Amino acid sequence: MVFLGSGNMNSEGHLEIGDVDTVDLAKEFGTPLYVYDVAKIREQATAYLSTFKKRNVTAKVAYASKAFSCIAMVQLMQQEGLHLDVVSGGELFTALQAGFPATHIHFHGNNKSIEELTAAVEEGVGSIVVDNFYELDCLKSIGESLNRVIPIQLRITPGIEAHTHEYILTGQEDSKFGFDLISKQADQALHEALSSSYIDMMGIHCHIGSQIFESDGFVMAIRKIFDLLEDWSESFGYEARVVNLGGGFGIAYTTNDKKISIEEMMNVVVDEVQDQVAEKSLAMPEIWIEPGRSIVGEAGTTLYTVGSEKRIPGVRNYLAVDGGMTDNLRPALYQAKYEAVIANRLSQKNTQTVSIAGKCCESGDMLIQEVSLPKTSQGDILAMFCTGAYGYSMANNYNRLPRPAVVFVEEGEAQLVVERETYRDLVHLDRPLKKTVVTSF
């Protein structure tokens, strides 16, 4: 069975997503093109909310907008009843421009600036996830100068190494994020938070990393958190209203990736929290989570146009497309694996193994190392699946390539939600040299 992401084959033998022919999308909007299956995004969001509802626990699901942020995406999350996690002034601005209620926004980051923190407090952001002592100090003075009590969570690093790529691990002791447990930084942070009348210490936050399949890392993190909460209850008389477990729930990028369903993962989380609460005789806190990848990853497909070919007999066949590490940095950065098809040749047999090259001036700009495809021609449309998370959001202008357009498809309709960058956009921040010197060669 050929993997078609969230799509299927239509009667013309073309890849269809959200009842829209992707070959038509490529014609209408050009390539590279990010296509999001809105029904799939809604399905993922619902899976989180309905699992918590079924378990009858109070929970908040905040979409981690770093995975993919634009105004339409933020609005979609609001429609689905999710909260929003932002990690910068830019993501916050996008959310507010989208009309997202500030009270449902959680603000993250390991080095938030005073300007970002002040804006977040002035806008009335629902919670600030505090990462370090500097930030705690800044918030105390911002609270005092604006005469506001600021709701916060303290981010701790539990000292856990989850099974994932080392670049996207965050819960280990040697991490730039959060307060360390072993050296008792977390205790000190709690002490400082509780001693300020401008800080409302809502609870504790922990994010162990991203693209994690095994539930045991989350179970271990929950145990560490509740050991700490038991200790804080005894030493400080402190009781957390919120336990935020971050995001990190993995998705299947390829047919070889094993998959754990959202329901299964959340049930493990709820079971463990309930067990810990009972074992330690603590009050049941609200469970907050912040999934990004698992909400949008599988819903995204990138369409490229096939261009040049290079065949090196006995070595490798390169097939180049009109994008690359500029629109999807993940293969170059994490050796991430993807699957692809030729969207206009789904009914044809695979007859060749090729490597998909990007068009950037880097040998490492390879999108897929080996994929089986039918015979291809220039102008064919290559569809690469599961590119919805950390694809467009990490897109860049290396080699001055304009960033792609993004369309949402749902029930047979396509809507442009991010326009394609133009060459003019590429130079619009540039300013010419002040001094003009006439050089004669």
Ligand SMILES: Cc1ncc(COP(=O)(O)O)c(C=O)c1O
């Ligand atoms: C603090 C925090 N929360 C949530 C997320 C979202 O993670 P993911 O997209 O893997 O669900 C991240 C990214 O790893 C993060 O750093």
Ligand SMILES: N[C@@H](CCCC[NH3+])C(=O)O
């Ligand atoms: N950008 C990473 C995930 C980082 C998650 C943010 N803490 C990826 O593409 O997998």
